[in-house]
């Protein structure tokens with residue numbers, strides 16, 4: 001388990017920068033934990049505090065009950081062997097082959113030639129680069145370079161893998177294959193993965209939990225499916241919007257959405273649901289129960305690691321009182337709902 005307790009980091013130079021302002025987080029063993037934030041939010045500083053490449057100004061970094069902030073340099077070097085890291089720009093040694101890049105940490109640790117041969121061969125197979133072992137980094141694609149980075153990070157059998165914008169330099173297709181590899185490593189080897197990114201799609205594709213950071217502060221954290229279906233902070237709402245369109249169509253806005261009910265207006269409601277309940281049975285039950293018309297304006301259903309979540313915007317037509325009753329009924333159901341306003345065209 002990784003516990004960050006009240007971490008602050010101040011860079012002192014000509015201008016003092018308070019990069020982290022009291023971060024507390026717990027990351028469980030075997031999780032894929034995502035930290036998302038915009039440029040300058042403090043993501044890299046935070047992830048580098050986990051392996052103490054960056055020393056927190058205050059606070060504790062506790063990994064499996066050991067507070068890393070209390071260790072000597074020599075003890076830290078020992079602890080870092082259990083923490084692998086991969087980088088946006090791969091950080092490979094250009095004068096070494098793929099095989100020798102992956103062997104490098106093992107050589108430093110004094111492993112025997114036979115042990116290195118066996119370990120590197122296994123890792124090459126895991127990242128599917130066996131046929132590239134004699135190539136140099138310059139002869140590889142971005143995705144292949146990152147695979148080498150991953151194999152090298154795994155050479156010391158780490159418990160934790162830190163990923164610093166690991167897919168930001170890759171195209172969408174290659175990003176997908178690297179994320180699948182990370183997911184596979186997490187499942188097969190049980191390694192805890194902490195991943196920082198500025199892309200919500202990366203969080204959605206593989207993370208179990210997520211925290212959003214802005215201005216050195218965690219604004220919100222939770223299970224990815226919960227955060228996607230019901231983001232609380234403005235920052236998270238913005239990130240969710242970047243991949244799920246929950247905006248009202250422009251045409252509807254033009255019609256004039258009022259916040260006052262009126263006999264000639266219909267109620268516009270947005271529903272957010274997750275899990276087994278979806279829009280169709282809900283709409284059907286409202287129609288049946290109140291004998292009114294409900295039309296589905298638009299919706300979006302998606303999956304996060306096999307859990308379903310979605311948005312639906314519906315228009316409840318008919319008598320004003322029945323609209324209000326129908327909405328009161330919807331409020332009793334296990335969905336998040338909000339009245340977006342009242343639109344003309346009630347009939």
Ligand SMILES: Nc1ncnc2c1ncn2[C@@H]1O[C@H](COP(=O)(O)OP(=O)(O)OP(=O)(O)O)[C@@H](O)[C@H]1O
Nearest residue numbers: 011013017019037038039040041042043044045046
């Ligand atoms: N070595 C340093 N010295 C001084 N200030 C720094 C240093 N490293 C980072 N900072 C500052 O700390 C703040 C957080 O930076 P950090 O790199 O952690 O953010 P980030 O979210 O990773 O951003 P990006 O996505 O652009 O890399 C920024 O204001 C940055 O300028």
